[in-house]
Amino acid sequence: MPVSHAPAAPGVPGCPHPDGLTSLIQVLAQATDPRSPRGIRHRLVAILAIAVVTVLCGATNVREIADQASDLPQDLLARLRARFDHRAGRYVAPSGPTLHRTITDIDAELADQLLCAWIRQAAGTAGGALAIDGKTLRGSGVKLFAAVRHGQPIVVAQHQVPEDTTETTQVAALLNQVDDLTEVVVTADAAHTSVAVGIALTVLTAVGQMTPVLLLTLPLLLGAATAICPHTRRSVPTSCRQGSSRTPQP
Numbered sequence: 705m706p707v708s709h710a711p712a713a714p715g716v717p718g719c720p721h722p723d724g725l726t727s728l729i730q731v732l733a734q735a736t737d738p739r740s741p742r743g744i745r746h747r748l749v750a751i752l753a754i755a756v757v758t759v760l761c762g763a764t765n766v767r768e769i770a771d772q773a774s775d776l777p778q779d780l781l782a783r784l785r786a787r788f789d790h791r792a793g794r795y796v797a798p799s800g801p802t803l804h805r806t807i808t809d810i811d812a813e814l815a816d817q818l819l820c821a822w823i824r825q826a827a828g829t830a831g832g833a834l835a836i837d838g839k840t841l842r843g844s845g846v847k848l849f850a851a852v853r854h855g856q857p858i859v860v861a862q863h864q865v866p867e868d869t870t871e872t873t874q875v876a877a878l879l880n881q882v883d884d885l886t887e888v889v890v891t892a893d894a895a896h897t898s899v900a901v902g903i904a905l906t907v908l909t910a911v912g913q914m915t916p917v918l919l920l921t922l923p924l925l926l927g928a929a930t931a932i933c934p935h936t937r938r939s940v941p942t943s944c945r946q947g948s949s950r951t952p953q954p
Contacts, residue, residue, distance in 0.1 A: 770800035
């Protein structure tokens with residue numbers, strides 16, 4: 705489907721919307737350009753903005769990004785800061801090789817943080833619940849650890865897990881990207897029911913606020929046999945949860 709005709713998904717920044725484009729350009733302008741200044745034809749912010757818009761509208765690889773970029777209407781290319789070709793008298797999208805080289809060379813971690821910040825700004829993270837989980841990218845060995853909103857396919861934070869560790873040590877690095885965790889329930893699989901994760905979540909929470917995540921993690925830290933589910937207010941056994949249930953030794 706051409707980008708210009710693709711509908712925006714409900715509740716997400718979605719395919720091109722005038723209000724969202726302005727904030728997207730402002731966020732992407734903070735990215736560092738890895739290219740040599742000599743010979744640059746397309747601004748980095750334009751390349752990244754075009755890539756984001758086409759991916760939001762269904763592109764899954766660089767070839768599809770390039771194909772859809774060539775289909776973008778002139779008014780949208782102008783809003784995305786595309787280069788204006790004075791000889792042709794029109795805005796021009798970057799070519800496939802340019803897109804591939806630039807996307808490959810940029811700081812992926814910084815790009816993730818910028819895009820997730822834009823998504824959080826558009827979708828909001830106040831209250832609700834976040835699910836955290838890690839997945840290894842097929843064929844690359846790269847493992848990404850992400851926080852996703854419950855009920856909506858929206859990634860609000862993402863972090864690359866270093867090769868010498870696991871996602872359970874990266875909870876703080878991931879959730880530090882989220883501006884406000886007040887009244888947010890964080891869910892994870894059994895691999896995260898450990899003292900280290902409990903401590904990370906405790907530190908991330910404001911002192912004196914017994915948030916739902918603490919109601920489940922503090923009993924684990926203290927070696928209690930049960931915890932209180934923040935939703936049902938019923939007792940939940942901690943013995944069935946993986947990880948240490950003993951009180952940390954000084």
